[in-house]
Amino acid sequence: xxxxxxxxxxxxxxxxxxxxxxxxxxxxxxxxxxxxxxxxxxxxxxxxxxxxxxxxxxxxxxxxxxxxxxxxxxxxxxxxxxxxxxxxxxxxxxxxxxxxxxxxxxxxxxxxxxxxxxxxxxxxxxxxxxxxxxxxxxxxxxxxxxxxxxxxxxxxxxxxxxxxxxxxxxxxxxxxxxxxxxxxxxxxxxxxxxxxxxxxxxxxxxxxxxxxxxxxxxxxxxxxxxxxxxxxxxxxxxxxxxxxxxxxxxxxxxxxxxxxxxxxxxxxxxxxxxxxxxxxxxxxxxxxxxxxxxxxxxxxxxxxxxxxxxxxxxxxxxxxxxxxxxxxxxxxxxxxxxxxxxxxxxxxxxxxxxxxxxxxxxxxxxxxxxxxxxxxxxx
Amino acid sequence: xxxxxxxxxxxxxxxxxxxxxxxxxxxxxxxxxxxxxxxxxxxxxxxxxxxxxxxxxxxxxxxxxxxxxxxxxxxxxxxxxxxxxxxxxxxxxxxxxxxxxxxxxxxxxxxxxxxxxxxxxxxxxxxxxxxxxxxxxxxxxxxxxxxxxxxxxxxxxxxxxxxxxxxxxxxxxxxxxxxxxxxxxxxxxxxxxxxxxxxxxxxxxxxxxxxxxxxxxxxxxxxxxxxxxxxxxxxxxxxxxxxxxxxxxxxxxxxxxxxxxxxxxxxxxxxxxxx
Numbered sequence: 001x002x003x004x005x006x007x008x009x010x011x012x013x014x015x016x017x018x019x020x021x022x023x024x025x026x027x028x029x030x031x032x033x034x035x036x037x038x039x040x041x042x043x044x045x046x047x048x049x050x051x052x053x054x055x056x057x058x059x060x061x062x063x064x065x066x067x068x069x070x071x072x073x074x075x076x077x078x079x080x081x082x083x084x085x086x087x088x089x090x091x092x093x094x095x096x097x098x099x100x101x102x103x104x105x106x107x108x109x110x111x112x113x114x115x116x117x118x119x120x121x122x123x124x125x126x127x128x129x130x131x132x133x134x135x136x137x138x139x140x141x142x143x144x145x146x147x148x149x150x151x152x153x154x155x156x157x158x159x160x161x162x163x164x165x166x167x168x169x170x171x172x173x174x175x176x177x178x179x180x181x182x183x184x185x186x187x188x189x190x191x192x193x194x195x196x197x198x199x200x201x202x203x204x205x206x207x208x209x210x211x212x213x214x215x216x217x218x219x220x221x222x223x224x225x226x227x228x229x230x231x232x233x234x235x236x237x238x239x240x241x242x243x244x245x246x247x248x249x250x251x252x253x254x255x256x257x258x259x260x261x262x263x264x265x266x267x268x269x270x271x272x273x274x275x276x277x278x279x280x281x282x283x284x285x286x287x288x289x290x291x292x293x294x295x296x297x298x299x300x301x302x303x304x305x306x307x308x309x310x311x312x313x314x315x316x317x318x319x320x321x322x323x324x325x326x327x328x329x330x331x332x333x334x335x336x337x338x339x340x341x342x343x344x345x346x347x348x349x350x351x352x353x354x355x356x357x358x359x360x361x362x363x364x365x366x367x368x369x370x371x372x373x374x375x376x377x378x379x
Numbered sequence: 380x381x382x383x384x385x386x387x388x389x390x391x392x393x394x395x396x397x398x399x400x401x402x403x404x405x406x407x408x409x410x411x412x413x414x415x416x417x418x419x420x421x422x423x424x425x426x427x428x429x430x431x432x433x434x435x436x437x438x439x440x441x442x443x444x445x446x447x448x449x450x451x452x453x454x455x456x457x458x459x460x461x462x463x464x465x466x467x468x469x470x471x472x473x474x475x476x477x478x479x480x481x482x483x484x485x486x487x488x489x490x491x492x493x494x495x496x497x498x499x500x501x502x503x504x505x506x507x508x509x510x511x512x513x514x515x516x517x518x519x520x521x522x523x524x525x526x527x528x529x530x531x532x533x534x535x536x537x538x539x540x541x542x543x544x545x546x547x548x549x550x551x552x553x554x555x556x557x558x559x560x561x562x563x564x565x566x567x568x569x570x571x572x573x574x575x576x577x578x579x580x581x582x583x584x585x586x587x588x589x590x591x592x593x594x595x596x597x598x599x600x601x602x603x604x605x606x607x608x609x610x611x612x613x614x615x616x617x618x619x620x621x622x623x624x625x626x627x628x629x630x631x632x633x634x635x636x637x638x639x640x641x642x643x644x645x646x647x648x649x650x651x652x653x654x
Contacts, residue, residue, distance in 0.1 A: 029474070041469045045458065048480040 009034040011043070013051035019062045020353050021373050030062050032379040035130065039375040063353040064371050065103025065129070065378075066334045067360035069182060070140055070230070070264055070291035072108045074298035078306055079107045082119040090124065094133030096299060100333040101356075103378075104135035104370060106181050108293075111143030111154035118175040126179055128378070135378075137364060138181025141174060142230060145195070146210035147186040152235040153321055153328035154210065155310060166191040167198040180204055181364065184230040186211035187221035200225025205364060207264070208246055210235040215248040222249060222261055228363055229263035231293055233276055234327070250284040262363040264291040265355075267341040268332035270317055274344035281345045289363055290337050290356040295319060295329035380608075381615040382595065382634040383641045384623055388583045391619045392426025395514070395581055397645035398615070399431060400440050402512050402577075404649040408444035413482070415446045415504070417513030417572065418472075419524070420464045423581050424516055425471060432475040439650035442478040446507050448500070450515060450524035450572075453561035454488040454538065462552045463488075486536070486565040497536040497565055504571070513575035517582055520544050521590040521603035525566035532599070532607040534568030569607050577613040580605060585621040592625035 014030040021028065031038040031051065043049045073079045075096045077089035090107060097105065107124060109117065121139060129135030144160045151159060162169050174180065183199055184207040185192060196206045208221055209230025214237070218226075229236075229246055237245035249261050265280065266272060267290055272280075281288055292298065297305045297314040304313050304322055311322040314331055321328050332340070334356055342352035354371075361371025369378050385391040399416070408414040418424075434440040452464045460466060465485055473483055484503055490496035504510060515523050520542065526534060527542040541549075546560045553559035572578060582591045593603040595616065600606050608614040623631050 040474060041459070041466070044469060044473060044480045044483070045465055045485075050480060 007034050010052040011038065011049060012053045012055060013040070014055050014057050014062060017057035017060050017062050019373050020064060020350060020357075023350055023354065025061060025350055030373060035128075035379050037373055037375050037377045037379050042375075061349070061353075062373065063101065064357035064361075064373050065134075066101045066290075066338070066356040067137070067364075067371060068097070068102045068105040068292050068294075068334055068356075069137075069228075069289065069360050069363065070108050070142070071097075071102075071105050071294045072110060072329055073296040074294045076296055076300055076305075078296040079120065080109045080112050080116065081306065082112075082116045086120055086123040090136070091133060094129070094136065097134050097334070098129075100335045101338075102134050102334045103129050104137050106137050106140040108140040108142055111146065111151070111158045113158050114173045114175070117141070117173060121174060121176055121179060124179045137366070138179050140182040140184070140207075141180055142184040143210065144173065145170065145183075145185040145189060145192070146235075147188065147212050149212050150186070150210045150235045150237075152210060153310065153312070153326060162189055162191040162195060167195050170195055170199075177202060177204060182207055182228065184209045186213060187226065188213040188217045193220065193224045196221055196224040196226055208236075208249075209264075211246060212237055213246055214243045215245055215252065218246045218249050219252055219254040222252075222255055222259070227259070227262060228289075229261065231266050231271065231291065232263040232280055233272055234266065247280075250280060250287065260287055260362070262287045262289050262359060264289050264293075265341070266291060266293045266330050266332075267337040267344065268292075268317055268330045269340050269344070270332075271327060271330060277341065277344050281341075281347065285347075285351065287359070288355045289359045290334065290341055292332060292334050292337055293330045294333070295331060297329075298331040298333060300331075380595065381637075381641060382630075383615060383617045384631065384635055384638070385617070385619055387619050387621075389426060391581065391583050391617050392424075393430050394645055395424075395427045395579065395617045396430030396434070397648050398579065398617070399427070399512065399514065400434050401645060401649050403440065403442075403445060404651055406511065410444065413444050413446045413507065414512075415448065415507045415510045417510045417515070417567070417575055418447050418449050418468070419514055419516045419581075420449065420451070420467045421516050423583055424514065427514075427581065428472045432472065434648075434650075435476045438652055439648075441651055442476045445478060446482040447478065447484060448504055448507075448510060448567075449485040451564050451566035452486040452488040454493065454563040454565060456488060456561050458487075458489065488561075488565055493538050493565060497538065500536050500565075500567070501571065504574075510572075510575035512577045512579060513572050514579045514581070515572060515605075517580060517587065517590055517594070517605045518545060518548065519586050519590055521593050521605045523569060523572060523580070523605045523607075525564040526569050526604040528602040528604065530569060530601060530604050532601050532604065533570040533573075535570055536565065536567045539564055539566050569604050573607060573611055577615070578608055578611050579615045579617060580608065582616060582618040582622045584619070585624055587618075587622050588624040588626075591616070591618060591622050596626060596630060 011033045018025040031040045182205045206226040207228035207230045239247045302314045312328045313322045358371040361367040406414045458465045525539045594605040
């Protein structure tokens with residue numbers, strides 16, 4: 001048999017571990033080379049290769065890296081703050097979140113004036129992760145095309161509507177869509193359908209949120225291409241049995257065949273009551289995506305911090321707009337959210353881990369390389 | 380011939396594993412001094428492999444200086460098919476132990492020239508200095524490896540068409556669908572196994588009882604290819620009570636009476652830690 005040497009990079013074998021594969025924790029070794037999960041059987045028979053380094057995991061669980069599709073900052077860094085030193089800030093966050101299990105993320109900008117988008121977005125570059133830090137999948141732009149009534153912590157004076165130009169208005173506001181991965185908008189806004197279609201056409205994920213949309217408006221948005229719901233229950237109409245609003249998408253029968261609507265959940269024990277978390281999880285378990293919605297204060301001591309154009313106050317895991325009781329982002333890390341989610345719903349470890357890995361990967365259509373420990377996926 | 384009779388499948392598996400373990404350790408394998416082991420697949424040896432893996436995990440046994448040669452492989456079945464013997468060996472043995480991939484030999488049933496593959500396999504065995512211990516199982520029809528009834532008792536590694544009995548028995552591994560079961564295999568010959576310095580045959584279960592009877596109480600016969608080992612100077616049959624059901628009481632009593640002798644082969648169980 002001809003021996004094909006595929007790579008000279010060292011082969012690492014993680015032993016004595018349980019790995020999440022095919023929706024189950026399995027007692028298998030995990031093999032990695034060159035940042036990719038390796039099929040050890042092929043290595044053995046085709047390359048006649050073996051591990052260069054063996055690491056005893058002492059019965060730990062190895063999960064696919066967590067993917068945080070909504071993170072506003074952390075460790076003192078605020079992605080919505082336009083500074084010339086933006087790059088070192090994002091580098092710091094990407095490095096720090098590794099220890100919370102997050103290996104890729106979508107830096108999220110809350111509603112900001114156009115000048116901020118124009119200054120910040122060109123400084124965000126899509127890149128792979130590594131020991132230096134988590135990978136950047138592209139920006140999540142939450143606003144400014146959102147509802148005044150459900151603006152949450154977003155600054156009202158920066159909110160915008162779609163005027164005659166619709167998609168052109170959005171382009172003018174953001175400047176460039178090159179590194180944009182997700183846009184959160186309110187689907188009840190006039191001309192939002194054409195914007196949703198244009199964004200979807202460009203491979204950008206449209207998320208519904210900060211909205212007073214009723215169910216039929218939300219369903220229409222999904223039919224036009226929207227696939228995500230931004231922090232379910234938060235900043236939307238509360239569930240009503242005659243019009244369940246955006247929440248109704250979880251059990252809607254008007255979702256086009258073969259499509260799945262995902263929804264973000266801030267599972268920090270504060271933004272969503274555990275009972276609400278359970279309702280969502282039981283209604284639509286395969287769409288649940290854990291997000292931190294973390295702000296600059298994550299990883300920082302309690303006190304006052306800035307979020308976009310505003311000042312917020314951190315008290316334990318609670319974060320308010322300073323001087324008010326309006327919730328404003330979270331300071332819980334992803335690993336905390338995964339644990340809380342598992343405790344609150346009583347779901348399996350596998351389910352909890354997949355809500356932070358496989359599901360966000362499926363949302364972004366990157367499950368062939370992220371969100372699983374399948375062979376040839378990113379390690 | 381030795382006939383080792385244990386109470387049940389688990390004990391037979393453990394006895395066989397202990398024997399293999401002791402043989403390897405007594406050999407004192409080292410760089411340039413490899414112990415060569417012939418290996419079977421199928422359901423019978425699974426318990427034995429489990430035990431060997433256990434000894435390895437405990438640090439008692441290393442396969443670093445062991446070369447293995449597998450008996451057979453299906454023809455035309457993709458290597459990564461879950462029922463290929465490559466997959467079997469990987470999942471049930473190789474991935475759990477420290478064997479060097481370069482020392483684990485399995486016939487390639489997808490080789491462009493199958494006879495050349497077989498010839499090369501014989502050559503590799505020869506270059507390794509022959510097989511020290513060939514471990515085998517048998518089918519209910521008494522076949523050793525894929526040497527179906529009627530195979531020459533001096534056969535070498537070659538392409539064989541499987542008997543209908545074997546195909547039927549294997550159908551359970553292919554969703555019960557006969558059309559999916561491979562009909563041909565590459566297999567070592569009876570002569571190839573006969574050349575080993577020692578042969579150990581595992582036979583368990585009542586369904587193998589008639590084959591065991593044919594193997595040891597009747598004459599050498601190419602319709603029961605395992606009977607050829609009557610002429611091997613060092614053959615050891617390891618079986619459970621169920622497999623002895625067709626044997627004469629006299630035969631069973633005689634060999635059971637020898638168990639205290641046989642057990643000295645596996646007790647004490649050696650460990651590489653002590654070396």
